[in-house]
Amino acid sequence: MTAALDPIIHPTHRLRICAMLVAGTTVELSIIKDHLDLSPSALSKQVAALVDAGYVKQERLGTDTRRVWLSMTRQGTKAYRGHVAALQEIVNATTVPSEPRPG
Secondary structure: OOOOOOOOOOOHHHHHHHHHHHHOOOEEHHHHHHHHOOOHHHHHHHHHHHHHOOOEEEEOOOOOOOOOEEEEOHHHHHHHHHHHHHHHHHHHHOOOOOOOOOO
């Protein structure tokens, strides 16, 4: 196996946040909250981990400062793609060993 799982992205909620952000360029935080059905505090914790790692950028755009927008950074996109590649390697390399049948 050549690609490695990213411990920052690996938790399910963070992986789903990254998937949403890669699919859309900039996504409002409330959209992610509703889609993942997370409490505000749980979402904040997950987003903070991604922001602290430099994977996600968080900003307030325009005049409505209550709305928070998230987007992936270049570093985050690269880390996400590497993580997905590692997951694909695991899935593609997994085979069930055949056991001899009794009899």
